[in-house]
Amino acid sequence: MAEQGRPSSLLILIFLVYLSSVSADTTEYVTAVGDPGMRRDALRLAIESWNQCNEVGEEVPRMGSPRAADCFDIYRAIPKRNEKNCSLCKLLPYILVHRITELDNRLAVGDPFPGLHAEALLNPNLYAALKELYLGAKCQVEDTPNPWQFWMIMLKNGNMDTFASRCPKNGHKVGPFGPDTAFPCFGKGCMNHPLMYHDYTTLQGPNLTTLKGRFHGSWDLDAVFIGNGNNNSYYSVTWEKEIGKGKSWVFHHVLRTSKRYPWLMLYLRSDATSGLSGGYHYPTRGMSKIIPESPNFKVRFTLNVLQGGGPNSQFYLIDIGSCWKNNGQPCNGDVTSDVTRYSEMILNPNTSAWCHPDNLGVCPPYHTFRNGTQVHRNDTARFPYAAYHLHCSPGNAEHLEEPYSLCDPYSNPQAQEILQILPHPVWAEYGYPARQGEGWIGDPRTWELDVGRLSHSLYFYQDPGTPSARRQWMSVDLGTEIFKDPDQVAEWTVSDLDIIVPKKMVTT
Ligand SMILES: *[C@@H]1O[C@H](CO)[C@@H](O)[C@H](O)[C@H]1NC(C)=O
Numbered sequence: 001m002a003e004q005g006r007p008s009s010l011l012i013l014i015f016l017v018y019l020s021s022v023s024a025d026t027t028e029y030v031t032a033v034g035d036p037g038m039r040r041d042a043l044r045l046a047i048e049s050w051n052q053c054n055e056v057g058e059e060v061p062r063m064g065s066p067r068a069a070d071c072f073d074i075y076r077a078i079p080k081r082n083e084k085n086c087s088l089c090k091l092l093p094y095i096l097v098h099r100i101t102e103l104d105n106r107l108a109v110g111d112p113f114p115g116l117h118a119e120a121l122l123n124p125n126l127y128a129a130l131k132e133l134y135l136g137a138k139c140q141v142e143d144t145p146n147p148w149q150f151w152m153i154m155l156k157n158g159n160m161d162t163f164a165s166r167c168p169k170n171g172h173k174v175g176p177f178g179p180d181t182a183f184p185c186f187g188k189g190c191m192n193h194p195l196m197y198h199d200y201t202t203l204q205g206p207n208l209t210t211l212k213g214r215f216h217g218s219w220d221l222d223a224v225f226i227g228n229g230n231n232n233s234y235y236s237v238t239w240e241k242e243i244g245k246g247k248s249w250v251f252h253h254v255l256r257t258s259k260r261y262p263w264l265m266l267y268l269r270s271d272a273t274s275g276l277s278g279g280y281h282y283p284t285r286g287m288s289k290i291i292p293e294s295p296n297f298k299v300r301f302t303l304n305v306l307q308g309g310g311p312n313s314q315f316y317l318i319d320i321g322s323c324w325k326n327n328g329q330p331c332n333g334d335v336t337s338d339v340t341r342y343s344e345m346i347l348n349p350n351t352s353a354w355c356h357p358d359n360l361g362v363c364p365p366y367h368t369f370r371n372g373t374q375v376h377r378n379d380t381a382r383f384p385y386a387a388y389h390l391h392c393s394p395g396n397a398e399h400l401e402e403p404y405s406l407c408d409p410y411s412n413p414q415a416q417e418i419l420q421i422l423p424h425p426v427w428a429e430y431g432y433p434a435r436q437g438e439g440w441i442g443d444p445r446t447w448e449l450d451v452g453r454l455s456h457s458l459y460f461y462q463d464p465g466t467p468s469a470r471r472q473w474m475s476v477d478l479g480t481e482i483f484k485d486p487d488q489v490a491e492w493t494v495s496d497l498d499i500i501v502p503k504k505m506v507t508t
């Protein structure tokens with residue numbers, strides 16, 4: 001017995017050491033994105049514009065299909081051998097070589113490019129999706145475990161012309177209807193994309209060491225058409241960085257709504273580098289070379305909100321997008337059964353919780369505390385109502401618990417489910433703001449959010465008895481949605497964005 005005792009106590013010792021190392025969170029993290037912390041001088045950036053149901057519909061004349069990019073490499077002037085005084089090196093220390101030309105960016109339906117197939121040549125929706133892949137191929141950076149392409153700026157116009165019959169209802173084609181006051185529209189053509197102007201990244205500043213570029217434009221296409229008002233809708237994203245300093249790019253965003261375009265969105269996204277991304281039913285290109293999956297990922301970034309965008313600006317501290325079917329299976333592009341799933345924390349302190357004991361239909365059926373305890377929404381003593389702005393259910397869910405509220409059936413190519421949360425102590429345990437006002441105007445912060453664990457705890461609808469869906473978040477976005485509120489301006493900067501996952505979860 002004594003002989004056998006020694007090895008077993010050694011085993012117990014090893015086991016205890018193992019336990020303590022697990023409990024002391026020694027998890028080693030690696031980045032899930034191609035450009036961790038936005039520190040890479042040779043930027044990879046693209047822009048896309050969506051209509052109300054995340055399609056193109058119709059291109060803006062002379063603007064091209066609404067996908068464009070700014071991707072460049074940097075070369076350093078090296079003195080020739082034995083050349084002590086390289087005057088060229090002083091004059092032009094760096095040279096930028098752009099990978100995307102103006103011709104690429106202005107590609108419009110009817111223009112051929114490598115990878116385009118006949119069916120897409122004259123179809124604005126398919127054309128844009130393939131143009132994104134084409135731009136992605138030109139911007140692609142080889143890496144492990146996967147290549148990646150670009151950060152993505154996303155624009156969306158919330159107008160919908162219900163008479164144009166352009167957006168499906170929960171993924172099913174519907175005929176013209178209306179008028180429907182739920183959707184702003186000034187008449188024919190209200191679903192248009194914006195003008196898209198591009199200042200390619202150049203070297204600026206007294207020493208030509210500041211990298212700077214910009215995309216900007218307006219949805220109000222014709223100043224004569226809109227009369228004398230100078231309150232046009234507007235977006236601008238400027239990016240800037242000192243070369244070679246190892247600091248982050250700073251992305252400066254401005255979004256302005258107008259009478260004709262009161263519902264606009266502007267986000268900076270880290271999308272999947274292949275497959276579908278959140279809310280988009282075509283193959284996509286992006287920055288997330290590893291798709292973060294609940295509960296094992298965190299998101300870091302610095303956010304400085306300069307102007308809020310008014311009381312209806314749903315400023316998303318973070319917005320994550322995924323897709324799975326109501327039976328828990330992953331999406332496969334069949335829009336009649338795929339369901340987009342979004343979760344968003346709304347940072348704007350002007351947003352109040354719609355979920356409260358007298359309005360249970362917009363609360364999720366239950367809340368799960370960090371320790372795993374679940375409380376039903378009818379438990380008025382314990383349910384954290386103020387933590388929830390709104391939960392809406394997919395229009396194709398068949399076993400919803402009463403009362404419920406269905407999500408907008410038109411604003412995605414397929415049905416969607418949205419869970420919007422607000423700053424609250426129950427989320428502070430995951431690194432999110434505990435109180436409204438934290439991280440808002442005048443309070444810039446660097447966040448490290450345990451998005452993986454928080455999103456693991458959230459309620460999302462599934463058919464009873466079906467195996468839990470894998471919660472893989474193909475899109476991680478930051479930015480604002482100004483909801484039906486004209487003449488509002490939001491302004492903010494984003495830097496240092498990174499998504500990290502435990503090293504042991506990465507399979508190469
Ligand atoms: C280097 O070149 C600059 C002009 O480009 C000149 O003013 C300077 O005197 C030169 N220095 C040496 C050491 O040759």
Ligand SMILES: *[C@@H]1O[C@H](CO)[C@@H](O)[C@H](O)[C@H]1NC(C)=O
Binds near residue numbers: 205206207209
């Ligand atoms: C430009 O270079 C000079 C000399 O190296 C330096 O003193 C100055 O700070 C630089 N200016 C900027 C804006 O980087």
Ligand SMILES: *[C@@H]1O[C@H](CO)[C@@H](O)[C@H](O)[C@H]1NC(C)=O
Binds near residue numbers: 311349350
């Ligand atoms: C929005 O919030 C700010 C700061 O909390 C407050 O001063 C303002 O009155 C609010 N406006 C509305 C319309 O609620």
Ligand SMILES: *[C@@H]1O[C@H](CO)[C@@H](O)[C@H](O)[C@H]1NC(C)=O
Binds near residue numbers: 370
């Ligand atoms: C779990 O956390 C909630 C909220 O903090 C608390 O009310 C509850 O008692 C906890 N349950 C257990 C089993 O610790």
Ligand SMILES: *[C@@H]1O[C@H](CO)[C@@H](O)[C@H](O)[C@H]1NC(C)=O
Binds near residue numbers: 376378379
């Ligand atoms: C609360 O909801 C649960 C689950 O639907 C139900 O079992 C329970 O009876 C409800 N309690 C009250 C007080 O309505």
Ligand SMILES: *[C@@H]1O[C@H](CO)[C@@H](O)[C@H](O)[C@H]1NC(C)=O
Binds near residue numbers: 231
């Ligand atoms: C323009 O917008 C500002 C608010 O940004 C508003 O005060 C002004 O009345 C608007 N002007 C017109 C002509 O609509």
